[in-house]
Amino acid sequence: MAEIILFYFLAAVTVLTAVGVVMNENPLMSALYLVLSMLGIAGLFFLLQAPFIGAVQIMVYAGAVMVLFVLVMMLIDINKDEEKFSGGNISALFKGLTVGVFAGLLTSIILRTPMSTKILVAQQATEVVDIARLLFTKYVLAFELLGIMLLVIPVGIVALTRIRGGTHER
Amino acid sequence: MGSDVFEITVNVVKMLLIFLLMVQLVPILVWVERRGSAFIQNRFGPNRVGPLGLTQLLADAVKFLFKEEFVPPSSHALLYYAAPVLALVPGAIAFGGIPLSMPIEIQPFDMFGSHWGPYTFKFQSYDLNIGILFILAISSLGAYALLLAGWGSNNKYSLFGALRASAQMVSYELAMGLSLVGLLMLYQTLNFSQMIELQKGPLHFYFFGRELVVPFLPNWGIFYQPLGFLLFATAAFAETNRLPFDLPEAEGELVAGYHTEYGGLKMLMFYIGEYGHMMVASAVMTTFYFGGYELPFHLSDSLTTAVRGAFTSYNMGNVMAAMALFLVFLLKVLFFLWVFIWVRWTLPRFRYDQLMDLGWKTMLPWALANVLITAFLILVGGGGVL
Amino acid sequence: MSASLMIGQEHYLIVSAILFCLGLTGILLRRNMIVMLMSIELMLNAVNLSFVTFSYFQQNLEGQVIVLFVMAIAAAEASIGLALAVMLFKKFKELNISFFEHLRG
Numbered sequence: 001m002a003e004i005i006l007f008y009f010l011a012a013v014t015v016l017t018a019v020g021v022v023m024n025e026n027p028l029m030s031a032l033y034l035v036l037s038m039l040g041i042a043g044l045f046f047l048l049q050a051p052f053i054g055a056v057q058i059m060v061y062a063g064a065v066m067v068l069f070v071l072v073m074m075l076i077d078i079n080k081d082e083e084k085f086s087g088g089n090i091s092a093l094f095k096g097l098t099v100g101v102f103a104g105l106l107t108s109i110i111l112r113t114p115m116s117t118k119i120l121v122a123q124q125a126t127e128v129v130d131i132a133r134l135l136f137t138k139y140v141l142a143f144e145l146l147g148i149m150l151l152v153i154p155v156g157i158v159a160l161t162r163i164r165g166g167t168h169e170r
Numbered sequence: 171m172g173s174d175v176f177e178i179t180v181n182v183v184k185m186l187l188i189f190l191l192m193v194q195l196v197p198i199l200v201w202v203e204r205r206g207s208a209f210i211q212n213r214f215g216p217n218r219v220g221p222l223g224l225t226q227l228l229a230d231a232v233k234f235l236f237k238e239e240f241v242p243p244s245s246h247a248l249l250y251y252a253a254p255v256l257a258l259v260p261g262a263i264a265f266g267g268i269p270l271s272m273p274i275e276i277q278p279f280d281m282f283g284s285h286w287g288p289y290t291f292k293f294q295s296y297d298l299n300i301g302i303l304f305i306l307a308i309s310s311l312g313a314y315a316l317l318l319a320g321w322g323s324n325n326k327y328s329l330f331g332a333l334r335a336s337a338q339m340v341s342y343e344l345a346m347g348l349s350l351v352g353l354l355m356l357y358q359t360l361n362f363s364q365m366i367e368l369q370k371g372p373l374h375f376y377f378f379g380r381e382l383v384v385p386f387l388p389n390w391g392i393f394y395q396p397l398g399f400l401l402f403a404t405a406a407f408a409e410t411n412r413l414p415f416d417l418p419e420a421e422g423e424l425v426a427g428y429h430t431e432y433g434g435l436k437m438l439m440f441y442i443g444e445y446g447h448m449m450v451a452s453a454v455m456t457t458f459y460f461g462g463y464e465l466p467f468h469l470s471d472s473l474t475t476a477v478r479g480a481f482t483s484y485n486m487g488n489v490m491a492a493m494a495l496f497l498v499f500l501l502k503v504l505f506f507l508w509v510f511i512w513v514r515w516t517l518p519r520f521r522y523d524q525l526m527d528l529g530w531k532t533m534l535p536w537a538l539a540n541v542l543i544t545a546f547l548i549l550v551g552g553g554g555v556l
Numbered sequence: 557m558s559a560s561l562m563i564g565q566e567h568y569l570i571v572s573a574i575l576f577c578l579g580l581t582g583i584l585l586r587r588n589m590i591v592m593l594m595s596i597e598l599m600l601n602a603v604n605l606s607f608v609t610f611s612y613f614q615q616n617l618e619g620q621v622i623v624l625f626v627m628a629i630a631a632a633e634a635s636i637g638l639a640l641a642v643m644l645f646k647k648f649k650e651l652n653i654s655f656f657e658h659l660r661g
Contacts (some may be wrong), residue, residue, distance in 0.1 A: 002174060007563045011571045018575050018598055022582040027591050028321065032249075034594050035314065037575075041601050044568065048612040053620050055303040057604075060627050063310030065597070065634045067340055070317050072638050073590060074333060076645045095584040099577055106573040115565045115613070126617060128300060128360060134621050146628050153632045157639045 007047060014040030028073050035066045052128050185295040188270070189262045196445045197227035203511050210515045237434030242323055245431065249322030254432065254439035257315035261446025264305045266295035268453045269362050271463050271496035272474075276485050293492060294362075301362045302354070302454070306347055309409070309450060313339045315443060316411075316428045323431035331427030334522065335411055341529040342408040348537035349401035352544035353391050353458055365391075366462035370470075377551045388466030392459040397540050399459045401533055406451035408529065410444060413514040415525055452506035456499065463499035470495060568609040575602035589644070589651045593637045600630045 017040065020033035038061045045054035135143055201216075201224065208215025216223035241247055271293040278288050298304050313336040320332020357365050373384040373393055384393075392399050408415040429440050456462060464470045477494050478487035520528070575598060582595030604623045611619025645651055 002178065004563055007567065011567075014571065015574050015578070018578045021591075021594060021598060022578055022585065027588050030591050030594060032314075032318075034598065037598065038601060041575075041605055044571070044605060045608055048568070048608050050608050050612065050620055051298055051300050052303065053604075053608055053623050055300050055307045056624065056627060058307035059303070059310055060631055061597070061601070063307060063313070063343070064340060065631050067310075067313050067317070067336060068635065068638055069590065069594065070314070071333065071336060071340075072642055074317065074321055074329060076642065076651070092585065095581075099581050099584065102580065103573065103577040106577070107570060110566055110569045110573060126620065128303075130617055131620055131624070134617055135624070138618075139621055139625075142625060146625060149632060150628065153636060157635060160636075160639050160643060 003047065007044070010040050010043040010047065013037075014044065028070065031066060031069045031073060034069075035062050038062050038066065049124065050126055052126065052131060180291070181295060184291075185266050188266050188295050192262060192265050192446055192449060193442060195449065196442050197231060199445050199448075199507060199511075200230070200441070201227050202508070203514075206508070206511050207515045210512070231438075234434055234438040239434060242325070242431050244324045246322045246324065249318045250431075251322075251436075253315050253319035253322055254436040254443070256318060257312065257443030258439050258446065260308050260311045260315075261443055261450055264308045264450045265446065265453065267298065267301055267305050267308075267362070268450070268457060269294045269297070269366065269462065270453075270499050271492045273363075274488050274492045276488065279485060292363075293496065297361075297363065300360045302350065302360050302458075305450065305454065306343075309447065310339075310343055312409075312443070312447060315440075319428040319432070319440075323428075325431050327426075328428050328430045331430070335428060338408055338411070338415065338525065338529075341526065342405045342533075345401060345529060345533040345537050346405035346409060348534065348541060349398045349405060350458065351537075351541045352398045353395045355541075355544055355548060356391075356394055362457050362462070365457060366464055369461040370464055370468065372467055388461060390459060390461045390466070395459070395540070395544070397536065399455070401537050401540070402458070403455065404528075404533065406448075406455065407510070407513065408525070410447040410451060410510070412444075412448070412510060414517040414520050416514075416519065448507060448510050449503065452503045452510070453499075455506055456502040460502055463495040465498055470498070473498075565609060565613045569606055572602045572606040572609065575599075575605065587653045589641050589653055590638070592653065593634060593641070596637075597630060597634060600626060 014037050017033045017037040021030045021037060024030045024033060038057060042054045042057040042062070045051070045057055204226075205215045205223065207213075216226040219226040219229050241250060269292065273293060274291045276286075276289040276291065279286055316332045316335040316339070318332075320329045320335075354360065357368055359365060359368075369389050369391060371389050373387040373389045375382055375394075387393055407413075429437060432440060465473060473494055474491035477491040478484075481487035481490055579595045579597075579599035579602060582598065583592055586592055586595065604626055607619040607623045607626070611617060611623075641651060644656075648655065
């Protein structure tokens with residue numbers, strides 16, 4: 001019973017704040033709505049017995065990535081932005097239609113596919129050790145590549161923001 | 171269904187009690203901070219109201235409550251009000267996840283005409299298997315309070331303070347997490363209770379297949395990872411924005427940093443948030459490096475048996491034994507809180523570039539080296555440490 | 557009382573689909589570069605949710621491993637995107653996407 005209530009609560013929070021992200025005219029408020037949405041998704045992860053992924057979600061997304069977004073938005077004066085939404089009623093209509101058709105497609109796929117589930121009773125929360133074992137055996141190559149990518153990205157960012165004679169020294 | 175409701179109620183009550191404990195500790199800490207700073211600087215400090223100035227706390231609380239409630243006219247009201255609450259919440263949630271004492275076992279008993287089954291109450295509001303990860307994640311949300319306070323009050327000094335503070339928090343989180351990794355590899359668990367269980371007895375570990383015992387030292391994490399402890403403590407100072415890392419509120423440059431525009435109860439909530447972060451950091455340090463609620467060697471076992479012997483009822487004895495261990499934990503935490511205060515009034519403030527250099531160019535490489543060396547030793551020396 | 561029998565796979569997947577479509581709407585409708593980046597994050601989160609859902613209901617941990625990879629790549633993508641946005645703002649004082657339609661400096 002408690003889990004049903006929790007699911008609907010978290011789903012409502014996630015979806016409503018996601019609407020806030022898209023519809024709010026102030027980019028800063030959008031970012032804060034996105035933080036709430038991500039916390040809601042983390043809650044859903046906890047409900048799905050994946051506490052490790054949930055905690056990483058809070059730490060990486062809510063704690064680091066979104067803080068970065070908010071920081072950048074405070075650094076640059078963004079409030080003088082005039083056109084918040086793309087103009088033109090016709091194009092907006094087509095965009096709305098596209099999204100609507102896509103949503104319908106997704107929903108019908110989800111509802112019409114016979115879903116097999118292997119669980120009959122509520123499961124225990126997954127152990128971190130099991131994820132680690134998989135990560136360091138079957139997916140070890142991908143893991144190493146990820147490490148290389150995470151090394152390349154800071155170097156790239158530093159190179160990007162420190163171009164001599166470029167935008168930095170204007 | 172019935173047990174479900176019972177469990178939820180118990181957890182909510184525990185959460186409330188731990189939150190109240192946290193809030194109640196704050197005035198005492200403020201008093202210790204003011205008296206302690208006076209002691210360090212050879213002054214008197216507040217000594218007029220009550221014995222030793224102790225009722226100054228009450229006077230301060232009343233003052234905070236009855237100050238005029240105001241909102242700066244150009245501020246963003248929602249964010250302005252949300253920030254102090256957000257400062258309070260992460261610390262409170264994180265503190266609930268740390269075991270404050272041993273679990274209390276209650277045998278079946280009859281009360282109010284009905285039968286109450288055997289219970290085991292954990293002395294923490296929730297027990298997750300990923301304990302430390304969740305606490306790090308939750309306390310990383312504290313950055314939003316500063317950012318929202320800076321943005322919401324629409325004041326350039328607030329904004330500067332908020333940007334500095336959040337950049338500092340994000341930078342030092344990395345070193346903080348990495349400094350714990352070495353110890354986590356040794357413990358092979360993320361759960362606090364299991365860590366405390368591992369730290370019982372005298373210092374003993376396996377090295378190259380031989381069991382080494384150092385009888386005069388307790389089996390505490392600090393003896394395995396002294397460098398890790400140093401890095402974690404330093405990062406904790408930076409995370410809580412305390413001196414010597416209190417650049418966000420440097421008075422000379424930034425009036426009062428992100429809480430320039432706050433007064434009264436909202437200011438008090440920022441205070442509680444700051445002290446709450448300090449308490450969480452101290453509690454994590456205690457649990458990771460100093461054996462949590464256990465006394466060194468097997469003294470806590472003899473303490474609990476002694477306390478249990480003093481009571482005729484088994485349940486009462488259990489409760490009181492848990493309380494005794496809780497006092498041990500509280501003493502350890504208070505010691506670390508005193509270190510926080512002590513350092514604040516002893517060391518001068520860093521410059522901002524020095525702070526960033528320390529975080530990124532000194533602490534991060536050392537933390538990585540610590541992880542590598544620990545991993546190497548575990549691999550070569552044959553895993554079974556502890 | 558196992559509530560997982562009542563809240564099935566479909567419930568989570570539909571939440572995930574709604575989030576994905578909202579992210580898509582954000583990409584199509586918004587013009588601020590940073591908000592568009594945030595919409596991408598929303599879509600990635602929706603995909604993560606469906607991965608974890610399948611991982612739970614199929615009792616297969618590989619879904620959670622993939623989610624870890626997605627998170628790392630999303631964080632990297634966000635940091636690169638933000639660095640680019642800051643550089644663009646420094647140069648043009650503008651983050652509206654319609655300003656950059658012609659790709660001329």
